[in-house]
Amino acid sequence: MNTTDEKNKRASRILEAVGDIDEKYIKEAEVKVATANVAAPDSVADSASPAATAEKNAASPAAAAETAGTTNSAEPNVIKMSTKKGIKPYVSAAALVVIVGALGLTIRNMNIPTTTAVASAPAAAAASADTAVAPAAAANEVTVAKEAAAPNDVAVANAPEMAAADSAVVDNAGPVGKAREADMAQGAPSASADEAVIKSDAPNISAAAADSEVAAAAINPEITEVNPDPTKVRVGNVGLANPFRDFATMEEAVESAGYEIKLPAPVGEYTALAYRTIPSDLLEIIYSTEDGTEGYRIRKAPGDEDTSGDYNDYPEEKEVQVGDVTATLEIKDGYVATATWGTGDYSYSITTDEKKFTEDEAIELIKAIS
């Protein structure tokens, strides 16, 4: 390795270590939230600007219905995370042109007035006009278009259904969903990712558009998948299952994880009351008192990454040798807050809550688990 590479590598270590500086300095220098060039997360509502939200909703009843459905959802065991894949705006815009053209062509062949055809894709119209008033205006006409169009022929966005719908919606419904990105490319605020998302009750692309490479690129099958259970679909978001699974017994958890763990004897008044896994990824045992006060938890996971999930900085860190294992102890106020180590193909961690472990106690636990 030459000197420059070596220096860069060492500088990289400094840069990486800057990520572990005290949080007070991070907060002190916090950056302003970018309003341009940065796509707002789909699930982020502009809570600081209710007026803007109201305006958006007024202009887009479909989006309003979706937004309400998204934010008010109380579905259990679902963490909402966007899985929308970013697609370059110009690709989306090009796809829109193709799709709107195909839409018009198909509907003209069916003797449906062109104006109706355009109206039937309100978000697309909104995008091309750089305005967001099309959906409301088009609402009644769209039904006609929907009835006329063959379901498998053209992706006809159905605004009335959308506005009324509190279920059965499609995540980022292909071409129309991309209208938002086209808007953003034209300098529109990126305040809401839900703004131009619209439902399509037919495949999202016409036969003509399917021939277009651009259109195909713009329509990601991953994001146009319809959830068979309409009550679990999110607009602009995808319902992602809670990664953790809880089990009543250790045996069940081990079966889910796909590997075993040696458990130490419970410490103090804490007993193993919860067994959880992220299947094939993490096995976790939580020790609590009978009244539910958590004492500590033990984790095991394949690989050599830190499994503790603890990103806090602790005043003291030290390595201890426990048999063949080198464990890292992070210490606060004289007690071990986190212990992490690896052996074989697995990494382990002990993280504490109410239970205060001395170093000796932590080492005994590590011995018992390893």
Add this chain to the structure above:
Amino acid sequence: MEDTDIIDLYFARSEKAIEETSNKYGKYINTVSYRILRNESDVEECVNDTWLHAWKAIPPVRPEVLKAFLAKIARNISLHMYEKTHAQKRGSGEMAVSIEELTDAVPSTDNTRGIAEKQVLADVLNRFLEGLSEDNRVVFVKRYFYLLSVKEIAEDLGVGESKVKMQLLRSRNALKVMLEQEEIYV
């Protein structure tokens, strides 16, 4: 919603914790990640990963400053993604520029003592930052934690770019001196 209430939701294993975190800090974390990656789809993936990491970390961890805690996670994830996606084209982007700048701070200490542990280095950095004036510290953290460009920092603080460059240069030199004095090898 207050941070303590959000953290309580995590401890209660309520999925609303993610939603509230996203509502309150989504744009901020998006910004942190975007400064590093400059690619919307990568950023989105990192932001989602940040929520997942937070969900896995809390509990048992109870962050003292939730916003900074999330920013750290997002930064780490984004750096890793940057390294992964730029493995074949090193030398581009703000991160590469930052690394090049930080070679100024690389001490000439020999490596007979072995490479310093990350936490040891972070401890030194914390003491180093403590010793800086607030102005210089903010500039340093904006540049090397948030990876803002010199121009962005200058605009953000309403000062000239040359001033920011000078502050950074002095800080890097001071860091180098400190690392050498403490015989820290990186």
